[in-house]
Amino acid sequence: MKPGYYLLFLVLILTLGCNQQSYNKTASGIKTTIDSTVVEIQFFTPGIVRVIKSLPGETVEKKSLSVIKEAEKVSFKVSESDNIISLVSDVLTVKVNSKTGTVSYLSASGDALLSEKAGSVAFIPFNDAGNETYSVKQSFSLNPDEAIYGLGILQNGKMSQRNQQVHMVQNNTWDFSTFFQSVKGYGVFWDNYSPTDFTDNEAGTEFASVVGDCIDYYFMYGKNADGVVAEMRNLTGKVPMFPLWTYGFWQSRERYKTQDETVGVVEKYRELGIPLDGIIQDWQYWGDNYHWNGMSFLNPGFPEPQKFVDDVHQLNAHLIISIWSSFGPETPQYRELDEKGMLMNFQTWPQSGKEGWPPDMNYPSGVRVYDPFNPEARDIYWKYLNEGLFSLGIDGWWMDSTEPDHLDFKPEDFDNKTYLGSFRKVRNAFPLETVKGVYEHQREVSSDKRVFILTRSGFAGQQRYGSNVWSGDLYSSWDALRNQIPAGLNFTLTGNPNFNSDIGGFFAGAYNKSWNDGTAASNPLFQELYVRWLQYGVFTPMMRSHGTDLKREIYYFGKQGEPIYDAIASAINLRYSLLPYIYTTSWNVTNNNSSFMRALVMDFPTDKSVWNMNNEYMFGQSLLVAPVLNAQYTPEKILKGDEMSGWNKGSAKTKEGYPLIDFTEVKSSAVYLPAGTAWYDFWTNEKFDGGQVISKETTINTTPVPVYVKAGAILPIGPKVQYATEKTWDSLEIRIYEGADGEFILYEDENDNYNYEKGVYSTISFNWNNADKTLTIGKRNGEFPGMLAERNFNIVLASKNKAKGNEIASQPDKIVTYSGEEIVVKF
Known part of the structure; x- marks a missing residue:
């Protein structure tokens, strides 16, 4: 061959070679540059794929806060044809368009699951507190009728999260996880902790985050909802078991003001023969706001802390206690953390050193939030918690304000420095790291007492840290009650199974009216709402009565033989009769990646009638629960408010007259029984075919909640x-x-x-x-x-x-x- 022809032949071979392989194969996938974007595909398991996108020349070194799984060694094949790079495992086919960079996902049988939207990748230069980085976003294309679930605890009443925009910044009553799963059996976890907008409309389904050195998300195919939950927990952590006693009934109030009052509540329940396993001591046992969260009993109402704990235990009950993510300036924790630069500086609760509302800003509290992203700060937090409270035998932790509370927000507050960069960069993972510090430290010092944390905020992966998330300081209203069902179910579908709410709502608001005997709890409007909320609470992972304004203990609702008292007692006793079922379900959650509260789509995915059903659910594998979510005996009080107006109680306690209510009247509720199985009425054992709506007669007490087996x-x-x-x-x-x-x-x-x-x-x-x-x-x-x-x-x-x-x-x-x-x- 002549030299000229030989050179031409080499150029042709090299050109063909480049056309045939436009990527580099790695140990777990491929890496390629397409349209000025570096795209890396990594198989974590045969059914989980990580996608990382960055700009050429940028160094991406990211350690996930949520993902703890290391990539497995996965057998896969790579090929390229017609500008499509295909990666095939036993479970998934991933296709990358080498012209547009679009990534799409198919099942092993070839069914289309999800595709990125072409041209939707964006890297927008952003200065994050002096660090030059990017705002990032990525859109996906979903089928028009495709239902998706997750995103966290959302107070929007929706089951499927299509056709909406959600601004994701952790707050008191909305908790966010940047994750959704589809009725098609796949899930997407957007691994970013900065303020993020989720948008779903005709243009696509998009995650857009304020800060991101790269786009980083995980696609997982579980084939069904349980499979997706299992994959998410495989990625971000399994669920440890709680003790049996946590599944009993819990009484709480904002707040018991002395140790005698707290112990007295337990004594009264024992005297009445009403089951109780836990009592909660809320804030201010530490004294004043300048000693906020001091983790020690400086309040004169708690003169003998050890006796306090022992008295509760001798009554065969358990005590959990309020701790926060912030400290007052007169506490040793504050001083030590401040010296080490481990406190952030923005307005948080409480604002004033004086009690009462509105806050008197002439006496600022000086309370500051600590940096839980710093491992040394977490060590300091536990040191004082262990010495001050755990050593007394406290049974669990009520970790309040783990969002944390952020009042009088200013954009520059996000510039606060944390151990991992700006507060903006890691904002939504604050609850994850806060809870992590307590869980890991308690596990290090004790294996005899399972960690139990009740907390007000959550993020992806938090299920691995022994935490049960409640839905925040809700207003007492029927709307709020109705919202709790889809809120809890969507949170469950992110992989976090432990959810509860303040039974009755935290702020009583318009229900805070005295009635007849002068006690607000005897107001029939609140009685009906409270009882229906309590009956729903029977079928949640934690049954916990709590709130301000009105006392919620059973003896404020009358006496034995009266409908409301008997309804409360009946609900609590029902909970205890189900403990063998609930505790076994807890094991299934830990061992088999199951869930307590199960959206009906989890068990009946082929019944499209349940895809967007927001008022019924399965509790465990056997019980269909259809709570009564509308007032049947009294008019509803419609009230909207927020935390600030809630604390401004003013002169709410006024008498208000209503006709006498006959709570013994028989009412009815419509219940849909999913197709594919027969159902038994739990109360009567009457049998029904599935796939139909039936009318269920109910009372406030004798057959209170429509439950079907x-x-x-x-x-x-x-x-x-x-x-x-x-x-x-x-x-x-x-x-x-x-x-x-x-x-x-x-x-x-x-x-x-x-x-x-x-x-x-x-x-x-x-x-x-x-x-x-x-x-x-x-x-x-x-x-x-x-x-x-x-x-x-x-x-x-x-x-x-x-x-x-x-x-x-x-x-x-x-x-x-x-x-x-x-x-x-x-x-």
Whole structure:
């Protein structure tokens, strides 16, 4: 070959080579530059893909705060054809358009899942407190009728989060996770912690963040909602178990002002025979605002802290206590953190050193928020918490204001420096890091007491830190109650299963009117709202009564034999009867990535009637809950407000007359029963086919909440108790709902400590064969100290003549003695 032809041949070969491979293959995917954007695709698992986009010449070194998983070694193939680079694993096909840079995702069978919107990548120069960086955004194209869920705790009443814009900056009543999942079985986690706008409209579905050195998101394909939740937890952390006692009833108030008052509430519940497992001590036990969050009992109303804790424990109850993310200037924590430059400087709660509202700014409190992104600051926080409170035997933490409270906002407040850069850069991850500090430190010093944190804000990954997030300082209104169902369900669908709300709403507002006997809690308008909220609370991961303005303890609502008192007692007792079911569900959450509160789309994805249903849900795998969410006996009070107006109580307590209300009247609610299964009325055992709307008669008490049990369900009912561990489960009632095969695996352990992580627990399987009418109780697996070696199971086939709601059936169909070996029970 002549030299000229040889040179031409080499150029042709090199050109063809470049056309054939416009990317570099890496150990986990590919890296390529397209249209002035560096695009990197990384397989974390066969079903999880990370996408990083940056500008040429930029060095991207990012350590995620949410993602803790290391990329697995994934087998995948790469090919290129017609400007499309394809990466194929056993679960996913990822296609990158080498002309436009658009990334799209398909299932292994070729079904289109999601695609980026062409030309939607944006890097906009941004000066972040002196650091030259970018604002970033990315849009996706969804099908017009595609339902999506997640984004956090949103007080918008919506189930599917299509066709809206959400400005994501953590606040008191809206908690954000930059994650959504689709009814098509995939999820997207936008790994950014700065203020972010989520927008969904005809132009696309977009995340846009104020600060980002790069675009960084994860696509995961779980095939269904449970699978997506599992993938999100695989990526950001599993859920540790809470102690059994956390699933009992909790009483709280803003606030108990002395230790005698707090202990007295527990004593009164014991005297009345009303079950109670926990009492919460809210703020100001530390004294004044200058000693804010001092983590010590300086208030004269708490002269004997150790006796305080011991008195609660001797009543077989547990105590959790309020701690904050900020400190007053007279506390040693403040001084130590301030000396090390670990305090931020913006207006937070409380603003005034004097109590009362409005704040007297002539006496500024000087309270400042600490930097939880700094590991040394987290060490200091725990040092004082351990010495001042944990050493007394406090059982758990009420971590308030973990957004944190940010009052009188100024844009330059975001310029505050944290250990990881500007406050702006990491703003939304503040609750994640705050809770992390307490969880990790307590785990280091104790394995005998499981960490339990009740907190007011959450972010992606927080489920791994033993936290239950409540929905903030809500106003008492029926609208607020209605909003809690989709708020909790969407939060659950981000992978965070632990959600609760202030039962009755925090600010009583227009309901703060005295009635007849002079107590505001006897106002029938509030009574109806409170009871319906409480009945909904039975079917949430934490059942907790709390609020200001009105006292919520049962004895302020009348006495035994009166409808409202009896309704409250009935709801609390129902909760305790379900503890074996709830605790087993807790194990399924930890061990099998399940969820407590389940949007109906999770279990019935082919029934399009439930895709946007915001007023019903499954609690665990078996119970369909349709709370009464509208006033039936009294007029609704429509009230909108915020935290500032809520504290401005003024002269709200005035008498207001209404006609006498007959709470014994029978009302009705419409309930949709999802298609694909039959359903039993929990209260009557009447059987219904799915796929229809029925009318359910209700009262305030005797059949209070429409609850339906799925055919094939096996439901354990626990004994009547005053606290969760008062009695062993040696004579459980096992209810079987015929009509389909079913399985239930009863989980038991020591009820607290972390020995379950070492396999110290037992499981007993119950399998129902509907065709043979046979129940097989399997061989017990595992053991633990204190385990029942022998017990009875009272087997009940659900039928109308045995319907007793939450009471133990007096005439079981079979009583079997179980010693750990398999038993077959034939009906």
